[in-house]
Amino acid sequence: MSLPFPQVGMDFVYGFFHFGMGVLCDIHFNAEVSGVENIPRQGGFIVAGNHVSLLDPPIVGSFVPRQICAFARKTLWKGSFVSWWLDTVGVIPVDRDAGSDVTAIRRVIRVLQGNKGVIVFPEGTRSATGRLQRPKSGVGLMACRTGVPVVPARIFGSYEAFGRDRPLRLGTPIAVVFGQPLLPGDYDDRTTGKERYEHASERVMAAIGALERPRPKVI
Helix, strand or coil: CCCCCHHHHCCHHHHHHHHHHHHHHHHHHCCEEECHHHCCCCCCEEEEECCCECCHHHHHHHHCCCCEECEEEHHHCCCCHHHHHHHHCCCEEECHHHCCCHHHHHHHHHHHHCCCEEEECCCCCCCCCCCCCCCCCHHHHHHHHHCCCEEEEEEECHHHHHECCCCCCCCCCCEEEECCCECHHHHCCHHHHHHHHHHHHHHHHHHHHCCCCCCCCCC
C-alpha cells in the first residue's frame, strides 16, 4: 500500500517538484499509473523505461514514490538556476560527446550502492518513431555491477503528446506501467563473457517490451 504523500520522506525541493509534476500530469495528460507496488520500498534499485519524449523522465519520476536520480546532458549546467536545480534534485550530468561517460557510471553505481534509486532509459536516446529501439549496454553494466532489482517501466502516449519533432499536445492521455522487478538471476548471465552487459540490457528491454497498456476503466 503506497503512502498518500510520499514526498514527506523526500528532500524538500525534490518533494515539492515531485508533487507539482504529479499534479501537472493529472491536469494536462490525465496520466494513469499501474504497478507502483512493484517499486522496492527500500534498498537500491533501477527503473528502466522506454524513451520517446522529453516528458518521460519527469512523468515516470513523479509516479515513483521514492526519491530517485536521473540523467541529463552535461551542457545543461550553465551556472544558472537550472544548474542549481539539477544539482539539488540529484540529476547526474552525462557527457554524451565522450561516448561512455565513466564518471557518470561510477556515480550511478555509488548511488545504487547507497540504497537509492536511479531511472535509466536503456535505448540511450529518444525514439524518432515511438517504437522500441535496441538497448545500449549501460543499464546492463550498472545492474550487473550492483546486483540491484531492475523495475521495467513502459510509457504510453508520451510520443503522441510530445515526441521528437512533434508539437506539444496537452490533453493527450498518458499511462505508465511498472512491471515486476527483475532480480540478478533474471538478467545477469555470467556465462556470456564479454557480452554479459549487452545481454543483461537486452533482457531488461525485453521486459519493457512485454508490458501492455492498461485497459480503459469502464464506469
